[in-house]
Amino acid sequence: MHKVTDRDIQTAKCIAFEFDAAVRANDGDAANKASRTFRALITETNGENGSFGSFADDGAGTAITAALAAKAGQVPHWGQNGLFVLETKHGRALVDFTCPLDTCSSFGFTAIDLGMPFISMTGYRSHFYAEWPPLSVMEAAAAVFCEYAEAGEMVNIKIEYPQGRNNSLPDFAKPSCTAFQGIPTQTDDKGQIGFQF
Template identity: 30%
Template sequence: MAKHDQVLAELARALPDDREALLDAAKGAVCQFHEAAIVEDMAAFEQARLLREAITWKLNGGSSFGTNAGENSPGYVVERHCAATPGEVPMWGQRGQFIITVRGIRAMIDSGDSFGFGMCHFSFHAVDRSKPFISETGYRSHFMPFPFGYTVKEAAEAVLEEFIESQGRKVIEPRYRDREIPSWIEANDIVAPATYQETNGQGAFGF
């Protein structure tokens, strides 16, 4: 048995055998992971990451092979079980979708579960398709080193702020304006204010 599998096997010995209990333990690992990330406790962060991995390992019959082979594989089962409710800001370690607003630009954030090795990923989707965004397609994907000390929302807002500051606003091309909006976003929430305010105090019209 490889050394890493030995570590997972040791952690798995203290875990329950029941499937539902293991999934609940995964939620507990998410909470530990999130709290450790916020307070920048690296040891607790790594321990929670390994615990989540050990849970997936045990659900997969004591193997790391194929844990994400398909939608019903243990890795994806755990991810879905621990996911945040759409519209609510997830904890670190949860997949989630939520909306942020920075300088009048509203973006739906699709956040990965962030249990990767030192990285996290955000997808930015335009909510208001007829208004300026950070790309002509109304979509932007962004990988970044894990932002210890920030919440998921704070990190996403900081990235969006940087995109606006460094690259400005772009008109979404007409062919990308009719992309489907997730059902949890109410239709009347897709009407943005007519103006936005720049940091220099000057107003600008949305279009």
């Protein structure tokens, strides 16, 4: 069982800011140092289990990263998780960014304007990112998204995937495109399909 205190969370925030500054300054040594310090803090605060299970539901790592997360809709910095809207010349996406202060972050791109071409026919694409470029998280997300788009991978989203997607988007990421966004359907207990209005 973890024993994370407010002081631990403040320490973790300081480490995360150091990590972000190191990444933005292209200082790999400082970024690695911050990463090691963060892991040591998690191991220490995870109680008698040490690093084992530290990112389980009740682990110290889970509690600390949740406390560090950016507010919904705000762009996180390196060392934070966050959910934000990315706008590029190729379209918009809801980005779910995970940055555990180690060598591999991840971007999850979800289509917002479902009637527009996207970098995946399902309306979702994940990307694991093993670089620490001297860029902001927004700039890195845009570079990844545009790389997919400019590689000729923009496609229409297949109609079976968008159903219910619009209703699951957070308020800060509502569609702005008036093009066709899909018609939600429902199936009754006899298998009959009908439109929802």
